[in-house]
């Protein structure tokens with residue numbers, strides 16, 4: 114059976130995994146970011162095909178909950194077999210996105226117990242929260258409610274979120290806003306692996322990087338209208354330095370975290386815009402940044418939220434260059 118041989122080979126690799134080292138899993142073809150898969154359990158090695166399938170797991174969820182189990186010798190000696198399905202797309206969550214609500218749309222049944230994430234498909238702040246919702250596999254628990262910001266429904270300000278901005282999150286009869294607060298809130302209040310480090314030095318650096326996001330935005334967008342690229346260059350040099358600090362992975366804190374989520378929607382927009390308008394390639398001379406972008410683009414939770422780069426360039430030209 115095709116399935117059996119595939120599963121068997123991954124089973125072999127998985128037996129080598131340890132709680133702190135996922136490289137056997139990675140070398141067996143699983144990317145830490147792009148794979149979602151199911152775990153198959155069987156209590157007997159002699160009946161390898163009688164697996165019990167779990168729900169779809171994201172890699173970090175799997176790794177967080179099962180890696181110590183996999184490396185536990187007692188577990189292995191009872192011949193428990195743990196197998197991952199390699200067919201990542203068969204189990205991945207590919208969502209059909211709902212249409213944006215506008216001034217003609219009725220409001221949802223606010224405070225009916227449904228958790229709702231109000232976003233705009235083009236808003237980088239909202240995108241942060243959308244990414245973490247996808248990454249933690251909360252597509253069924255947190256309903257996306259896209260809003261057309263150009264033609265906003267009045268009920269959004271009146272009934273949902275008086276600041277009248279996206280993102281906002283309706284949860285437990287409250288509506289909260291501010292993207293950086295929301296990614297932390299979702300990380301702490303919903304299931305899935307933590308995306309905030311325990312390690313004190315990483316924690317401190319995470320806070321430093323999160324508080325730099327606005328300065329980063331200001332420095333890069335100010336450079337759009339300036340001569341030369343010094344302002345943007347300095348901001349991206351800071352990013353390159355930040356990405357060099359921890360060497361246990363290609364992300365800001367080594368492993369994927371809230372910090373990557375905070376920066377990705379902005380870097381995604383600045384890269385094509387600076388290239389198109391200023392002929393400035395932000396990755397030249399910045400190998401860490403180039404590797405980070407490549408790694409991020411493999412992340413399905415993120416790639417499902419990405420904007421069309423051509424549309425970004427056109428909208429940024431109107432927004433940032435029209436007064437020139």
Ligand SMILES: N[C@@H](CCC(=O)N[C@@H](CS)C(=O)NCC(=O)O)C(=O)O
Nearest residue numbers: 236237238277278279280291292293
């Ligand atoms: N600081 C806020 C910024 C949110 C924000 O500015 N969102 C924009 C869309 S990208 C918005 O809703 N603008 C509508 C408006 O200002 O009226 C956050 O981080 O969530």
